[in-house]
Amino acid sequence: MQLFFKFVCFTVFESVITVINSNSPKRTTMATRPLMLLSGTLLGLAAGFIMHRSDFCLAGMFRDLFLFKGVFRLRILLLLIISSMLLFEMARLAGLLRNYPFPLFGSPSLAAPFGGMIFGIGMVLAGGCVVGSLYKTGSGSVASLVAVIGIIVGSALFAEFFPWWIKINGAATFFSGKITLAEALGVPPFVPIAVATAIALPWLITVYRKGYLERPVYTEGSLQPWIAALLLALIGLISVITIGMPLGITTSYAKAAAVTEAVICPTHYAGLAFFKTVPLKYTEPLSGTELKGGPGKELDAIALIQYPLIFGIVIGSAFSAILLREFKIRWKLPLRQYLSVAAGGILMGLASRISAGCNVWHLLGGLPIISMQSVLFLAGLFPGAWLGSRILTRYIIR
């Protein structure tokens, strides 16, 4: 905790220096990086805290639909997507989005629904998605930590299949060069967004008035999920403005795999083409510098953007749990469940690379700009979550 505090103080200090020095053009390019680190850390801390307080489990949203016919949390997810859609579009119209569509989103490919389905199975088996597992780890769940390790293993496995995958993905891509629905239709971005919000907003207002977005509160310090959804949309907005892209963390899991493999088996690592790719090339909004990054072991832009976020989510959630005196390392659970979370993690790791992003990336970053890849990912997520629920109730929790 103390170390973390020192880190925050240091970053704050650094960014103050940056602002002071921002008049001299020479310093700006290098010195705005602490600002980015600070932004990522604070966004992560806030997201981890909010998710812990509101049980914002994206995996649960889909799973509960099939296990318990519960739609309450899917309503909350829709609220989050629609409010992000409106906020992102307003930011774009105001000229605040330097990179649009966001970096790292690709053209639609049939790999996306396939990856979405594998991801759906994985997140249900792991009891949480890539972000859910992080905030649950933060509150003391050893099972979720196993899921996180599984995601790293899954990313490492993907590196082995990569040369084969890239051929399949190339053949399965359509609307090449087009990312969003608006681009494919050849209309301005606000057209499909206006249509989508015009349909969803009146419905959301109706369910809100009927009280369907509220739920009774029994836990200490609980946050209503609809408030959490609006706050998370705001966090997403700050991310796309200050960092230049929506919240994403899975490439870092691949990075963790790269770092480990480079140490354990350097010759094998050197032969893996996946770790040499540099998919991220974009203009960082705060300084206007060109940044690059990929899944390799280097401390590049991916590390700069995602490491603080991951760190923030775990610590933010731990902080929330400690404040409520609910933090406790919990590791006693049936072996069957450990196997389930490990398998689920591996599937999520593989799927995140197959479909170029995890559920948070696609649902909270891609759907708000109607990226076709993300829509396809969502289409795969439903049958995946259904399959995962069947496996879970038949073999894991009996």
Place this chain on the structure above:
Amino acid sequence: MDCIQTIKFDITGQICPSTLLIALREINRNIDDLSSGRLRLLITTDNRDCTNTIPEAAGNMGLKATVEKIDSSYNILVSKE
């Protein structure tokens, strides 16, 4: 009324949605004894979400659930209305 039986379950640490699944299974299995008031279920969980879902499920089956925080976990008591 002096011989109400209580079955206890400690589900702390288990993955989602173990708590709700086990609670539902036990409610279904013992629905007669629960409805007549002979039996109560006491579920200990660290899963914050279940403090919403279990009372809701119990309510749908004509039962009542109360939630109480004990140390770092939550105790959910399912009983007759």
